[in-house]
Amino acid sequence: MTIEELSQGSAHNRNSRFDGEGNPWRRKLEQFAELGSEELEWIDHAIRDQKEIPADLDVIHEGERPDCVKVVLSGLLCRYTMLEDGRRQITAFLIPGDLCDLHVFLLQKMDHAIATLTPSIVATVNREEILDANIRLPRLTLALWWTTLVDEAVLRQWVVNIGRRSAYERLSHLLWELYLRHAAVGAIAGHNFALPLSQAQLADTLGLSVVHINRTLQRLRKEKMIEIDGRRLTILDPNRLKAISNFDPTYLHQQAGPSK
Amino acid sequence: MTIEELSQGSAHNRNSRFDGEGNPWRRKLEQFAELGSEELEWIDHAIRDQKEIPADLDVIHEGERPDCVKVVLSGLLCRYTMLEDGRRQITAFLIPGDLCDLHVFLLQKMDHAIATLTPSIVATVNREEILDANIRLPRLTLALWWTTLVDEAVLRQWVVNIGRRSAYERLSHLLWELYLRHAAVGAIAGHNFALPLSQAQLADTLGLSVVHINRTLQRLRKEKMIEIDGRRLTILDPNRLKAISNFDPTYLHQQAGPSK
DNA sequence: CGGATGGTTGAAACCGTTCAAAATCTGTGG
DNA sequence: CCACAGATTTTGAACGGTTTCAACCATCCG
Numbered sequence A, B: 001m002t003i004e005e006l007s008q009g010s011a012h013n014r015n016s017r018f019d020g021e022g023n024p025w026r027r028k029l030e031q032f033a034e035l036g037s038e039e040l041e042w043i044d045h046a047i048r049d050q051k052e053i054p055a056d057l058d059v060i061h062e063g064e065r066p067d068c069v070k071v072v073l074s075g076l077l078c079r080y081t082m083l084e085d086g087r088r089q090i091t092a093f094l095i096p097g098d099l100c101d102l103h104v105f106l107l108q109k110m111d112h113a114i115a116t117l118t119p120s121i122v123a124t125v126n127r128e129e130i131l132d133a134n135i136r137l138p139r140l141t142l143a144l145w146w147t148t149l150v151d152e153a154v155l156r157q158w159v160v161n162i163g164r165r166s167a168y169e170r171l172s173h174l175l176w177e178l179y180l181r182h183a184a185v186g187a188i189a190g191h192n193f194a195l196p197l198s199q200a201q202l203a204d205t206l207g208l209s210v211v212h213i214n215r216t217l218q219r220l221r222k223e224k225m226i227e228i229d230g231r232r233l234t235i236l237d238p239n240r241l242k243a244i245s246n247f248d249p250t251y252l253h254q255q256a257g258p259s260k
Numbered sequence C: 001c002g003g004a005t006g007g008t009t010g011a012a013a014c015c016g017t018t019c020a021a022a023a024t025c026t027g028t029g030g
Numbered sequence D: 001c002c003a004c005a006g007a008t009t010t011t012g013a014a015c016g017g018t019t020t021c022a023a024c025c026a027t028c029c030g
Helices: A002-011 A023-031 A037-046 A128-136 A136-164 A165-186 A197-208 A210-222 A238-246 B005-011 B022-031 B037-046 B127-136 B137-163 B167-184 B199-206 B210-220 B238-245
Strands: A052-055 A057-061 A067-075 A079-081 A088-094 A113-116 A118-128 A192-193 A226-229 A234-235 B052-055 B058-060 B066-076 B077-082 B088-094 B111-116 B119-124 B193-194 B224-227 B232-235
Touching: A002 A067, A023 A037, A023 A136, A037 A128, A067 A128, A079 A197, A079 B137, A088 A136, A088 A197, A088 B137, A128 A136, A128 A165, A136 A165, A136 B037, A136 B077, A136 B088, A136 B137, A165 A192, A165 A197, A165 A210, A165 A234, A165 A238, A192 B193, A197 A210, A197 A234, A197 B167, A210 A226, A210 B077, B022 B137, B037 B127, B037 B137, B066 B127, B077 B199, B088 B137, B119 B127, B127 B137, B137 B167, B167 B193, B167 B199, B167 B210, B167 B232, B199 B210, B210 B224
Parallel strands: none
Antiparallel strands: A052 A118, A057 A113, A067 A118, A079 A088, A079 A113, A192 A234, A226 A234, B052 B119, B058 B111, B066 B119, B077 B088, B077 B111, B193 B232, B224 B232
């Protein structure tokens, strides 16, 4: 089954829960820039072409040459790279409000793939629409650039995390990062948020084995740092988690830059 | 000694060897886009403010808020992050033609530092000049965006490399990447190029210990894959090096994208 | 109920680290 | 040109964090 077939039923099936305040993309961009009504309308209009995609499906394949930008409205996706022998590395999570590449269409072809980890709703914004915004709405353009810079900063931290931290620190760091990113788009209730990742997926993002993820997770639970019920994660002791992960919140750049 | 003091002597001391064809930034941008004389003039003019900086000095500190963009004309620099206990991770190398962040001035402050690894010559392009190009020279703007996308792609590969490859594969991958990147800016003679990195610095980029870098390097030499004399590296068996590193050249995006 | 997927456990092996010391190289001043 | 200090590379041995392998258990779902 391809994405195209799946989308037949749901494309243009505009889901009103993502309008205005419910639009996570808008919510994210507003963090950075003071947007006027023109920009807000553009954002709401841009996400009109929505698709529901089941879990564990490639949204963009490696080698493909995308001609549009995708915006995550709900669900969880990831970028990943497979090595020939089956080893896999996840290089980013995409949560609501995130983009699957603002300017990929500048490059020849995708050097990695993007897949859903949970059933997701993704909006497609075509190339021309983005270019139009680039010309007409400079404040929005700035806000979009900002998001790509933050993505890069997160990636840099992942290198640090995987390269220099122990499994225990690494996992703590990732969980706290996910917590803060969810908080920024309002997807947090208490200290509790949806973490629909299997241990195998966590292993692939942290460069560890499943077995070791399992044991490290147990340790964090035993030490009353976190609690996992079903697919939700509760952070019981934020301060300790921050401390062991040596977390420096700067890199998320959640305070706005010069233009706000 | 600060960079400001050092620069007094050499600022505006325009070094003609970086004019025209000798300008590595231009060389890099031309790979991607067909640039007209207007763009080429802008590039040559933009790098007029040059500074010589000795090795092992921070060019940009963590926490700083830069208001300009720096272009590497010669030498080798790196981005790095220090953890509190002294562990260090290098997250990127900057070689001639690379930028120390195109749009950092959008963010509040640097979440990492940039330092010289060798004596380097770096040009400073101020914010207004970049913004001017963004408005006046769309082809150049596209080319600049392309370079930031490539930087991000490289970073993603580093995550894969550190997360999922053995020390032996990892080191091979890095050496081959550096070889190709140097080739792209014409800094290769034969299969031989300047690699002025200490083993400690290699360790900090690959997330390994110095001792293990040493042993892995020895293995590569024993297996006649590479040769090291002084600060230059010769690749003796490119094919085998590519093979063990499982290298996929796609991510460097050295073939031009749609606009060329 | 059966099969699949994901989580948990134990034991053994291994890759890479740590520590500590020796060897080599580099630059500097006498 | 030598002497010397400091940094970098190299070596050996012991340790340990993480992986691997191979089960077993739990849960979900048709």
